[in-house]
Amino acid sequence: MPIRRYLRKAYTSFGTHIYDIPPRMFAFLSLILFSLLPLFNLPTTMLQPLISLNFITVLAVSWDFLVRSGQASLGHAIFFGIGAYGTALIFKYLGWQPLISIPLGVLSGVGIAFLIGFPCLRVKGPYFAIVTFAFPVVMTGIVKYFPELGKDAGIKNLPRIFPTLTYTQRWLAEYYLSFALMVLSAVIIYKIAYSKTGITFVSILDDDLAAKACGINVSKYRIMAFVISGLFASLAGGIAAHSDLFQRRASPTFLSSTYSFVPIIVSVLGGMGTIYGPLVGAYIYTFLDSFILKSIFKIDDFTRTLIFTVIVVILLLKWPRGIGRTIVEKLEDLEKPREIEEIEKEKR
Amino acid sequence: MRLLEVEKLTKRFGGLVAVNDVSFQVEEGEMVGIIGPNGAGKTTLFNLITGYLKPDSGKVLLRGEDITGLPPYKIANKGLVRTFQIVRPFRRLPTIANVLVALQSYRGRRRIEWIKTPERKAMEMLEDVGLSDMALEPAENLSHGDLKRLEIARAMALEPEIILLDEPFGGLNPVETEYMVKSLQRMHLDGHTIVIVEHKLHALMKLVKRVLVMHNGELIAEGTPEEIAKNKKVIEIYLGKAI
Amino acid sequence: MIDIIILGTISGIIYAFIALGFSLIYGVSGVVNLTHGAFFMIGAYIFGNLYKLLTYSIPSEFSHLTPIVALLATAIITGIIGCIYYRLTLHQVLGDEVTILIVSLFGCIIFQQIVYLIMGPVWAAQYPIPTIISETFTLWNVNIEIDRLIAAIVSLTSFIGLWIFTVKTRVGTAIRALSQDLEAAMLMGVSIEKMYILVAGIAAGLASIASVLKISAYSEPASILMWVEYMAYSFSIVILGGLGSLKGTLIGGLIFGYVYAIIESRFPQAGSLMPIAPFIIMILILVARPKGLFGKRIEME
Numbered sequence A: 001m002p003i004r005r006y007l008r009k010a011y012t013s014f015g016t017h018i019y020d021i022p023p024r025m026f027a028f029l030s031l032i033l034f035s036l037l038p039l040f041n042l043p044t045t046m047l048q049p050l051i052s053l054n055f056i057t058v059l060a061v062s063w064d065f066l067v068r069s070g071q072a073s074l075g076h077a078i079f080f081g082i083g084a085y086g087t088a089l090i091f092k093y094l095g096w097q098p099l100i101s102i103p104l105g106v107l108s109g110v111g112i113a114f115l116i117g118f119p120c121l122r123v124k125g126p127y128f129a130i131v132t133f134a135f136p137v138v139m140t141g142i143v144k145y146f147p148e149l150g151k152d153a154g155i156k157n158l159p160r161i162f163p164t165l166t167y168t169q170r171w172l173a174e175y176y177l178s179f180a181l182m183v184l185s186a187v188i189i190y191k192i193a194y195s196k197t198g199i200t201f202v203s204i205l206d207d208d209l210a211a212k213a214c215g216i217n218v219s220k221y222r223i224m225a226f227v228i229s230g231l232f233a234s235l236a237g238g239i240a241a242h243s244d245l246f247q248r249r250a251s252p253t254f255l256s257s258t259y260s261f262v263p264i265i266v267s268v269l270g271g272m273g274t275i276y277g278p279l280v281g282a283y284i285y286t287f288l289d290s291f292i293l294k295s296i297f298k299i300d301d302f303t304r305t306l307i308f309t310v311i312v313v314i315l316l317l318k319w320p321r322g323i324g325r326t327i328v329e330k331l332e333d334l335e336k337p338r339e340i341e342e343i344e345k346e347k348r
Numbered sequence B: 001m002r003l004l005e006v007e008k009l010t011k012r013f014g015g016l017v018a019v020n021d022v023s024f025q026v027e028e029g030e031m032v033g034i035i036g037p038n039g040a041g042k043t044t045l046f047n048l049i050t051g052y053l054k055p056d057s058g059k060v061l062l063r064g065e066d067i068t069g070l071p072p073y074k075i076a077n078k079g080l081v082r083t084f085q086i087v088r089p090f091r092r093l094p095t096i097a098n099v100l101v102a103l104q105s106y107r108g109r110r111r112i113e114w115i116k117t118p119e120r121k122a123m124e125m126l127e128d129v130g131l132s133d134m135a136l137e138p139a140e141n142l143s144h145g146d147l148k149r150l151e152i153a154r155a156m157a158l159e160p161e162i163i164l165l166d167e168p169f170g171g172l173n174p175v176e177t178e179y180m181v182k183s184l185q186r187m188h189l190d191g192h193t194i195v196i197v198e199h200k201l202h203a204l205m206k207l208v209k210r211v212l213v214m215h216n217g218e219l220i221a222e223g224t225p226e227e228i229a230k231n232k233k234v235i236e237i238y239l240g241k242a243i
Numbered sequence C: 001m002i003d004i005i006i007l008g009t010i011s012g013i014i015y016a017f018i019a020l021g022f023s024l025i026y027g028v029s030g031v032v033n034l035t036h037g038a039f040f041m042i043g044a045y046i047f048g049n050l051y052k053l054l055t056y057s058i059p060s061e062f063s064h065l066t067p068i069v070a071l072l073a074t075a076i077i078t079g080i081i082g083c084i085y086y087r088l089t090l091h092q093v094l095g096d097e098v099t100i101l102i103v104s105l106f107g108c109i110i111f112q113q114i115v116y117l118i119m120g121p122v123w124a125a126q127y128p129i130p131t132i133i134s135e136t137f138t139l140w141n142v143n144i145e146i147d148r149l150i151a152a153i154v155s156l157t158s159f160i161g162l163w164i165f166t167v168k169t170r171v172g173t174a175i176r177a178l179s180q181d182l183e184a185a186m187l188m189g190v191s192i193e194k195m196y197i198l199v200a201g202i203a204a205g206l207a208s209i210a211s212v213l214k215i216s217a218y219s220e221p222a223s224i225l226m227w228v229e230y231m232a233y234s235f236s237i238v239i240l241g242g243l244g245s246l247k248g249t250l251i252g253g254l255i256f257g258y259v260y261a262i263i264e265s266r267f268p269q270a271g272s273l274m275p276i277a278p279f280i281i282m283i284l285i286l287v288a289r290p291k292g293l294f295g296k297r298i299e300m301e
Helices: A002-008 A023-040 A044-068 A077-094 A098-121 A125-145 A167-193 A196-206 A208-213 A218-241 A258-270 A276-296 A301-318 A320-332 A338-347 B042-049 B072-078 B095-103 B106-111 B118-129 B144-156 B174-189 B201-207 B225-230 B232-239 C002-029 C036-057 C060-088 C097-125 C146-168 C170-180 C182-187 C192-217 C226-241 C246-266 C268-288
Strands: B002-013 B016-027 B031-035 B057-062 B080-082 B162-166 B193-197 B210-215 B218-223 C136-139 C142-145
Touching: A023 A044, A023 A167, A023 A276, A044 A077, A044 A167, A044 A196, A044 A218, A044 A258, A044 A276, A077 A098, A077 A125, A077 A218, A077 A258, A098 A125, A098 A218, A098 C268, A125 C097, A125 C226, A125 C268, A167 A196, A167 A218, A167 A276, A196 A208, A196 A218, A196 B095, A208 A218, A208 B072, A258 A276, A258 A301, A258 C097, A276 A301, A301 C097, B002 B042, B002 B193, B016 B042, B016 B057, B016 B193, B016 B218, B031 B042, B031 B201, B042 B057, B042 B162, B042 B193, B072 B080, B072 B106, B095 B106, B095 B118, B095 B144, B118 B144, B144 B162, B144 B174, B174 B193, B174 B201, B201 B225, B210 B225, B210 B232, B218 B225, B218 B232, B225 B232, C002 C036, C002 C142, C002 C146, C002 C170, C002 C192, C002 C226, C002 C246, C036 C060, C036 C097, C036 C192, C036 C226, C060 C192, C097 C226, C142 C146, C146 C170, C146 C192, C146 C246, C170 C182, C170 C192, C182 C192, C192 C226, C226 C246, C226 C268, C246 C268
Parallel strands: B031 B193, B031 B210, B080 B162, B162 B193
Antiparallel strands: B002 B016, B002 B057, B210 B218, C136 C142
């Protein structure tokens, strides 16, 4: 019965219904593939976009989780930036090594998530989006103004997490570290989203007035979603700041709109609201972006951004129900609690 | 014992007085109906009692405890549960998940007997209203009648002290209406305290022993269904003064 | 002190005019169209190109009319772009909040990239808009730049013109009816769809005029990224003044003008923080008093 179900519910949002690839299986297979890929002696230039992919995926999955609780943030980069600056500042002023500074940076990320979450609670829908859009912009302005925060250049020369490896080993290590981060984040967020707490989040998305009538403290759950989402995104930022991919510095680029928008692009491509959709979407995006468009067709940055934004807009316009359908259908795949199966077996 | 006491509730919207100095009590185990023409303020009254609106003056007491102006989720957790006139299911979630959400509340989690799991309890609620075969359907696929029943299942999952139903018969065909009448009678026999706001007088009058009549925000009459049916003022407000 | 009052009023009116388009759209249709910011940017680039074009084509006796013609043409073109854009995109997905937000935000990016491709990297970064007049005159010891004064006068006139339009004309009254009661307007035979498209176009046209006025008066170059700044102005002023209230927008803009004037004259070192100031103000307001000063639309709850 489950397999038949998967075959029925294919992605209608970008046409793999032709092959009826079961979505979760697809994500799982890609994970296996990508965990083994680098062992095939890939050149560093190919490894780099894959490392970036892992970070983007964490951002995308955490953003998707937030959307699933009814809060569509347009400024997710704020957490990426806070994680990065958090660990950088701790290193700069206290000298502590990454293994300590990163978790502390994440704690500050969580703390800021609380602070941001409270005012965001008071505003709904569009205002929430605008306020979230404003946060990274405001932080960018602040960071560029104060020399203590590194101004435009940022805080440089952050230590590596694995200081003792050779050049090629370093990139491999970075890849596996980011990969581990990505898998950890995706699995944890997935487990939360598809649990009983997870359906409470969706209930807030669907109808928060009804949720209140069911005794749900909507504000508490909203902040919870914000904090969980912010935790993983700032963890990504903290680790990224120490990576060679980001020149081991915490700079305003961490707050740029790229890191707010690409998670959205990726989530829409893969199926918004599903948690594993962004995973698939990230692979598709990276594959198209870095390998096909950039390397083969040699299209420049600007045009590539244009192409993807147009694709996303078209996807959202043509299949608004399509994306929504995908959410509904995937929610039907909600793990049927084992107890119900037992009850139904008892009846027979 | 007095389960619910409403004292002099008043709510104004700009120049309009939607609810004007309304007071009444509900005893434990009673089934009370509130009727009145459109715009009489019945739903506003509900919203005031259940915390969706803050009254300008007056009090609401649940078992003697002042719950006036508390946020809706706290009132629900204290045992005063409501349904909505226009159904508000969680559309994306399967039917059983709708009930499971209610069981995620503070009250829901506290009151599950240690033998049962939330899933079992949710299935029981669905069986009580006859929706158990739709358990895994997304709520948006359910018919209107089914959704009305889901509202009740969801509310009952909280094991309420008192349940306020806002037009439970709205939009139901005669078969569904009969089924709803039987369900509510069963709930009443089980000892639940129920307050029903309703339009369909014939269904309501069969069910309840006491009726309150509202008009223009005021409580203008109170009595048994028979008394109310004969009350001149009540007839007037429903049929107009020409009679 | 008097310099703050005078300069603040002048710039305040200009800021209010900037926010006007967004106030109109939101007040009428309740649609939060984030793409609105892009029309400021588009208007500026269209104006610049038209101006160049016209200086070659218009005979010299009429050359002093060039700016006015260019401005009007820009407004019309941008307005049409606004209508078409709205019809193609947001109109399809009205009612789906999340989609509207994402689509309209991405719309800004798309316009940004298109202008980049058309104008090239140099103009995309900094595109100078011709300054019309550049003299100043002094009044009560305050240096007032004439082009800013004229911009303020034009803004105020447009404000009043729009107000008259919504009160006296049939179309305008229909727009007002929409913002007050959608269903009643439908019953009265107002075609909601056409109205939304019309309002989208008007707002875009207004945005282009306001943008040209401001950057020409303040001698700022246009850039493809300017939509962020103008979006910030629009939102914060409308939120400050209260949603759905034209009067609120005017007063909100004036407050902005005074605050900016105070900062400019007393705290010039905070200059580089200026672009993000509207966002900070907006966040503070949403936290403290989401309704704004004269807000009419109340978010349920």
